[in-house]
Amino acid sequence: MSFELFMFLVTAAIALAGGVGMIVARNTVHSALFLLLNFFAIAVLFLLLHSPFLFAIQLTIYAGAIMVLFLFVVMLLGVESIEDRTKDRLAGQLWLSVVLTLILMVQAITITLLAEPAESQAQNTALLDQLADPALIGATLFTTYLLPFQITGVILLVGIVGVVVLHQRAHLYGPLSETEREFAEQYAAERTASGQPAEQAS
Amino acid sequence: MDIFLIVFLVVQVLIITLAVTTGFAYLTWYERRLLARFQNRVGPNRAGPLGLLQPVADAVKLFFKEDVIPTASDKVVYLLAPVLAVMTAIVIWAVIPFGCFNLNGDHTACFDPARRDEVWNALQVAEVNIGILFILAVTSIGVYGITLAGWASNSKYAMLGGIRASAQLISYELAFGMAVLSVVMFGGTLSTWEIVLAQEGLWFFFPLILGFLLFMISATAELVRTPFDLVEAEQELTSGYNTEYGSMKFALFFMSEYIKMIAMSAIATTLFLGGWRFPGLETLGDGVAALAGPWPAAIIVGLVSLGSFLLKVAMFLFMLVWLRASWPRMRYDQLMQFGWKSLLPLAILNLVMIPVVVVLVPDNRYIQTAILFVLGIAAIFGAARIGGRGRVKSKVELVQPVAEGKQASAASSAPASQQTSGVAS
Amino acid sequence: MYDNYVFLGLFLIAAISFPVLPLIVARLIRPKRPTPIKQSTYECGLEVIGDFHVQFKIQYYLYALAFVIFDIEVVFLYPWAVAYPELGMPALFAMLIFLAILAFSLVYDWRKGALEWI
Numbered sequence: 001m002s003f004e005l006f007m008f009l010v011t012a013a014i015a016l017a018g019g020v021g022m023i024v025a026r027n028t029v030h031s032a033l034f035l036l037l038n039f040f041a042i043a044v045l046f047l048l049l050h051s052p053f054l055f056a057i058q059l060t061i062y063a064g065a066i067m068v069l070f071l072f073v074v075m076l077l078g079v080e081s082i083e084d085r086t087k088d089r090l091a092g093q094l095w096l097s098v099v100l101t102l103i104l105m106v107q108a109i110t111i112t113l114l115a116e117p118a119e120s121q122a123q124n125t126a127l128l129d130q131l132a133d134p135a136l137i138g139a140t141l142f143t144t145y146l147l148p149f150q151i152t153g154v155i156l157l158v159g160i161v162g163v164v165v166l167h168q169r170a171h172l173y174g175p176l177s178e179t180e181r182e183f184a185e186q187y188a189a190e191r192t193a194s195g196q197p198a199e200q201a202s
Numbered sequence: 203m204d205i206f207l208i209v210f211l212v213v214q215v216l217i218i219t220l221a222v223t224t225g226f227a228y229l230t231w232y233e234r235r236l237l238a239r240f241q242n243r244v245g246p247n248r249a250g251p252l253g254l255l256q257p258v259a260d261a262v263k264l265f266f267k268e269d270v271i272p273t274a275s276d277k278v279v280y281l282l283a284p285v286l287a288v289m290t291a292i293v294i295w296a297v298i299p300f301g302c303f304n305l306n307g308d309h310t311a312c313f314d315p316a317r318r319d320e321v322w323n324a325l326q327v328a329e330v331n332i333g334i335l336f337i338l339a340v341t342s343i344g345v346y347g348i349t350l351a352g353w354a355s356n357s358k359y360a361m362l363g364g365i366r367a368s369a370q371l372i373s374y375e376l377a378f379g380m381a382v383l384s385v386v387m388f389g390g391t392l393s394t395w396e397i398v399l400a401q402e403g404l405w406f407f408f409p410l411i412l413g414f415l416l417f418m419i420s421a422t423a424e425l426v427r428t429p430f431d432l433v434e435a436e437q438e439l440t441s442g443y444n445t446e447y448g449s450m451k452f453a454l455f456f457m458s459e460y461i462k463m464i465a466m467s468a469i470a471t472t473l474f475l476g477g478w479r480f481p482g483l484e485t486l487g488d489g490v491a492a493l494a495g496p497w498p499a500a501i502i503v504g505l506v507s508l509g510s511f512l513l514k515v516a517m518f519l520f521m522l523v524w525l526r527a528s529w530p531r532m533r534y535d536q537l538m539q540f541g542w543k544s545l546l547p548l549a550i551l552n553l554v555m556i557p558v559v560v561v562l563v564p565d566n567r568y569i570q571t572a573i574l575f576v577l578g579i580a581a582i583f584g585a586a587r588i589g590g591r592g593r594v595k596s597k598v599e600l601v602q603p604v605a606e607g608k609q610a611s612a613a614s615s616a617p618a619s620q621q622t623s624g625v626a627s
Numbered sequence: 628m629y630d631n632y633v634f635l636g637l638f639l640i641a642a643i644s645f646p647v648l649p650l651i652v653a654r655l656i657r658p659k660r661p662t663p664i665k666q667s668t669y670e671c672g673l674e675v676i677g678d679f680h681v682q683f684k685i686q687y688y689l690y691a692l693a694f695v696i697f698d699i700e701v702v703f704l705y706p707w708a709v710a711y712p713e714l715g716m717p718a719l720f721a722m723l724i725f726l727a728i729l730a731f732s733l734v735y736d737w738r739k740g741a742l743e744w745i
Contacts, residue, residue, distance in 0.1 A: 029279065029353060036346070047632055056335035057702055064342025065695045068349070068372060072691045075353055075365065076684075134332065134392055135713075138706030142718045149703070150721070153728040159696040160732040163689050167741035211634060215641045223645065265653050273666045281650070288646035289639075296638040328634040335705060336635075342698075357668045369687045372694040379701045386708040445669055450653035454646050535744035538690065542733075542742045546697075550730050553704070554723065557711055561719045564712075 008048050015041035028074045032067060039063045050128040053137060218327060222295055226460045227257035233523050240527035267449035272355065275446060279354035284447065284454035287347025291461040294340050297333035297394050298468050300511050301325040301478040303504025307497045309487040312507075315399045325478075325508060326395070333394035334386060337469060338379055341424060345371045347458060348426075348433070348443050355446035363442025366534065367426060367433040373541040374423035374430075377416055380549035384413035385473045387556045388574075398477035405476040409571040412552045412578035414474045416545060418521075421466045423541065425459070427522060429529040432537060467518035468511075475514050478507035548585055555581070686744060693736060700729045 018038030025031040043058040130136065141149050231246065231253065238245025246253035271277065302312035303324040311320040323329070330336060345368050352364015386392060388409055389400045397406075407414050423430040434442035444455045471477060483506055491499035532540070555577050563570050704722070711718050736742055 027276075029276075029350075033279070033282075033350075052330060052332045052632070053335070053706070056332045056339050059339035060335065060342050061695075061699060061702060064339060064345070064375075065372070065698045068342075068345055068368060069688075069691045069695050071349055071353075072365075072368070072688050075349075075361075076688050134706045135710040138708070138710030139714060139718075141703070142707055142710070142714060142721050146721055150724060150728075152703070153700065153725050156696050156700055157728055157732050157735075160693065160736055163693050163696075164736060164739040164741045166685070166692070167689050167739065211637060215634075215638050218638075219641045219645055265649070266657055267653075268658050268660065269653065270661070270665055272668050273663070274668045285643065285646045285650075289642045292642035292645060293639055296635050327638050328631040330631050330635065355668075358670065365687055369690050373690055376694060376697050376701065379698065383701060383704055383708055386705060387711075390709055390712060392705070392709055440669065449657065450649050454649070457646075538744045539742070542690075542693075543737065546733060547730075550726060550733070554726060557708075557719055557722065560712060561716065 004048060008045070011041050011044045011048065014038075015045065029071065032070050032074060035070070036063055036067050039067065050125065051132040053132055053134045214324065215327060218295060219292060222292060222461055222464065223457070225464050226457050227261065229460045229464060229519065230260070230456075231257050232519065233526075236520070236523045237527055240524070261453070264450055264453040269449045269451070272357070272446050274356040276354040276356065279350050280446075281451070283347050283351035283354055284451045284458070286350065287344070287458035288454050288461070290340050290344040290347065291458040291465060294337055294462075294465045294469070296327040297330060297336050298465075298472055299323065299326040299329075299395055299398055299477055300468075301504055301507035303508070304500050307500050309491065309496070309500045309503040310484075312487075312503060313399070313402070313484050315396055318395070323395075325504065329393065329395045331393045334382060334392045334397070334473075337394075338382060341378065342375055344424075344462070347455075351447065351455070352443040355443075357446050359439045359441070359445045360443050363433050363439045363445070366439075367443055370426065370430065370433065370537060370541075371424060373538060374420040374545070377541065377545035377549045378420040378424055380546075380553055381413045381417035381420060382473065384410055384416075384549075384552050384556050387553070388560065394472055394477075398472060398479060401476040401479060404567055404571060405474065405479075407474045409567075409574040410474065410552075410556070410578070411575055412548065412555070412581050414470075415582060416549050416552065417470060417474065420541075420545060421470065422522065422525065423537075425463055425466055425522070427463070428526040429532050430537060431531060432534055463519065463522060464515065467515045467522070470518055471511060471514040478511040480506065480510035483507060483510070544585065544589060548581065551581060552578075689741060693741070696732070697729070700725070700732075 015038050018034045018036075018041055021034035022031045022038065025034055039058065039062045043055045043063070046052075046054040046058055234256070235245040235253065246256040249255040249259045271280065301323075302309070302321065304312055304320075305322040305324050306320060308320065311317040312323075318329075348367040348371070349364050352360045352362075352367070355361070385397065385406055388406060389397045391397060391400065426433045433439075434444070439445070444452055447455060483503060486506065487499045487503040490502045556574065559570055559573050559577070563573060703725070707718065707722055711722065
């Protein structure tokens, strides 16, 4: 068994363990940490595929940015542990996920079978090394795939619009919706009735 | 790989990790002595000559401290957090070249980018072609140690400190990443080794003066040191994210903070001050080679390059301690506003400036440098002017000369009380 | 060249074992006399009131969201930064357009007040 194959098997096992752990863990922060482990393993898999650039990007974006966002959501909402696990919030999601996974597997196997066999291992590796060069990625991104790239920029702008929308909803003195106003008034009335000083319902 | 290479590697890795942790121990001594000097005190001077054994005494104390784990904490994550913090601080060192000691015995290969394969450098663990991205990735993972410590302690102070810290770290990471990106744009490579070689005869500090400033500010913020140390604002949060940590686990957080401090200084040295380069180093190597042969030359170049690297790092560390001695802490809203509204626009400006100059003024590094230097200085002063415009001038008059104040208080008590209230507000 | 990543892995192992070893050593030599008071959460010496699982300001989350988006945009620029001197003017313009989108997002965020810390 070559060193590379050995590394692949170990990393793949870690990635799978991380994935399973994420689903099984009862505590949301633990789930997030298992997912982080999974991201690390995937990063190493990119490295084994001779793509150090993607390795670094996987760590920076997924482990360093997106997981931080997840953790923020979990911590800010204060919903670390879910008590009721028996109730399925989203009806039928189990079966849907099984079907989708099967489709994905069939797809992956078909692609592997249809792929043209490599001429030789050495040639393949050389090609991979060439493709993984960051300069080549940059050149391709800014010539052949220029339009999709710019569209990505616009799509990311949509994300920023999302931030603004959320901000305006969260704004302390922003307009409340009808139900929010009713709730606030009701709350203030209850407080006054129970003898506590009324807070300002804004 | 033969067995000799593996043994060599293990020894190399061990020596570097040990050197880094010893560096940490003596950095605490260095900082305490320096701070004492800044504050007109003596500082630790009892344990050993000049207090040089103080770090050892501290380490022994921390080893023997009882280890208290709060019952409310999440045990596994609670223990994982300091380990993660130290791990991310140490692992950055893998890609930083401390010097060039070519074990093939040829110092000239150290200075030639084309002869990379002929260099077997004892003073760098791993020369990867994405070294700079690796540094960024590891810095971005550094958030977890603090965030998880805050969460796992199950304490309000720790949680507040942790959340504050992570929001601060991610906010300044953007400016940090953009400052590093400007180095990549000017140097044209992602490898730390090649960045050092590209600074032949021209340290990137000069063309990238704006980037350097952005880097220093955001690196200080990433290190959560004064004036950005709101995370452990002891007046409000007792100790921030590590409130519930004691004994060795506290020492680990302390360690991660100081190792990161050295690592950031080392990164700044590598990116902006020419790394291990020193004017005349190559000539020195050639001279020694002519006199005594290639091996002594390789050794001399190795030692001098390591010394020059350490000298520059020590200079940055001095600056960080100096900062801590001189500046008060910022307010949290100021901190966030500064990161997003001052540093980020400047960083984007920097990213526009550099490629435009590099593409429009091709093939002459020195003309590019002159233009970029002038533009950078102009941008810094412009930003300072714009930033200072909104500031309200202090309405408080300075304290009157002592004699005059005494006379006033002797004459009547009313002006005196007015005066004191004026000073207090 | 991939040998270097093996070195990196080796260094990673060293970096992990370095904090773990002192923890184990300290565990062996330190005293251990736990009491409930000692192990309670610190709250200025008073009884702990309430749960720490509270909702924080949503502003923290908004900064994190904006960070993720800007971070992705910055990462796109890295491959460009090593390739652009050969690509010349067209790539420069393409990148400036991209940076303009980025700057526009920042300005938009700013003008709408999403960067205010309230």
